Amino acid sequence: MKIISLPAADAVATWELGKRFRSFWALQDCSVTVPAGRVSALVGPNGAGKTTLLHLLAGLSAASAGRALIFGRSPGQDSRFLSDVGFLAQEVPLYRRFSSADHISMGQRLNPRWDGGWARARIRSLGIPLDKQVGRLSGGQRAQLALALALAKRPRLLLLDEPVAALDPLARRDFLTILSETVADAELTVVLSSHLVSDLDRVCDHLILLSASRVQLCGGIPEILGSHKVLTGPREGTPAVSRGHEVVNATHDTRFATLLVRVNGPIRDPAWGIRDASLEEVVLAHMSRAAAPLSAAGRVR
């Protein structure tokens, strides 16, 4: 393995990371970086490898190929790494027989930077009884408790697997607000996964797009939006565009074409109308290209 020198600013850096389950590669050739202080949206369809990547980063599973560094440290069984990384699994795991207060006491005993006072205040402000068994709380209350526990650990990197899936729209907005406040207060980097980017584009400033076990996009959201344009113009002009730029997705009707393009420099042809792409358009275009890799547009990388 080659020696890798890592800028201290990267919270997460992976090189050709891969995970194989028997003969199936759940994640392949995954090279991403998340600079410290970013909130990164990890998006992709079901089965794209999001959970696999988060498990690798959290040290819950071992890589089959490549490597990952979290603040310059390999995920593993040492307390420096474990105290730096917070993880909330998709299943929202909690001890059913424990109360919220028990979970907070548990965190106190197992973590060096635990903020139990904050967690108690947060649970109280949500109206969740501290002494009620977790098994009797509602799904949304359990998700709120699990998120509060993940934040109370005061990690430097927080990995959240579908954290808002169990929340109603109001609780979702509330949680994302808390998350962005915490990121602003503490030096926190977050990677949170979701099916869809529409949940997340308010708080996220970084994007990792996984599809078909591979990374399709990785970078700051402003940079991604800056490099993608939607072009509308004559159908027969498409080949000319794809010579100079990367056509991610094309829809044609009888006369006109709508192209989502990753641009390399300015587009001067006056035949094309140009507008900015929304993040959702960019994400969907890359996802559908990855889902149909043999289509005409899919050959262009």
Place this chain on the structure above:
Amino acid sequence: MTWLAWRQHRGQVAVAVLALSALSIVLVLSGIHITAVYRAALATGRPSNSCGDLGPQVFAGDGFFFDIVTLTLAAPLLIGMFWGAPLVAREIDQSTHKLIWTQTVTRRRWLTVKVTWAVMAAVVWGAVVAALVTWWSGPENAIDCTRFYPGQFDVQGIAPVGYCLFAVTLGVAAGTVIRRTIPALAATVAVFAGVRVLITEFVRQRFIPPVTTALPPGPHPSLLKQNVWTLSAHTLVQAGHVVSHPTIPRGCRGRAHFSCLSSAGLRQIVTYQPGSRYWAFQGIEFGVYALLSIGLIWLSFWWISRRDA
């Protein structure tokens, strides 16, 4: 971690304490009764250590308590099933391993604390049950002289502590490898029963080579009184040759045929373990199961550090 282990398993501790209390009450009360009857029977002038002839008189109506004592054969299995097997498997079943393994505690440390408490619980459980049964069996041991035989040997002394250690570590290992509670529970029962039967039936009698001697045919009360474990007493020899189908000589029909056979020169080959080896066998049996337990603990740690969550 200790706080967590206690908080998670205090329910199991409470159930175990309740079960032990119930067993203690039954065995202590019936034991006091049996001891009193035994003392009274001795006081009427019959010899102690009579090996057999006092039994029907002293133990009349106590069949229920003998059944309970026999049932303590399964006591180690209970701790393996309800404490050992779910120790890791239940966490994985409910995904809480992903919660606990991402706190600032390594898997090794987590397992160390959980296994330490489980092992201590198993030792206490095994020791209390074995101590109760050993005390309770005092009159039975004195009258029947069968404490070295499979069945009695397995519920008295220190062997049951070894079985408890084995059961709980077997449960932990099965849960760690299989990762699901119910299949781990089933595997614990199957492997525990298999190993116990195998060692009891085929291995234990070879711990120390048995003693073989030729005796006149018939019962040997003096040998029985030494608490021997008779392995075989079937072969008859006459003048150094094995008699495969001894036909009773014509003059020996009737009640006194054993003495008649012996005066005809027939001898019985008796293979047995002397009663003086009882504690050596208890120690070896305990050691065998303790070694198996150490192996299973090692397997659990090896597996949990290598496998993905």
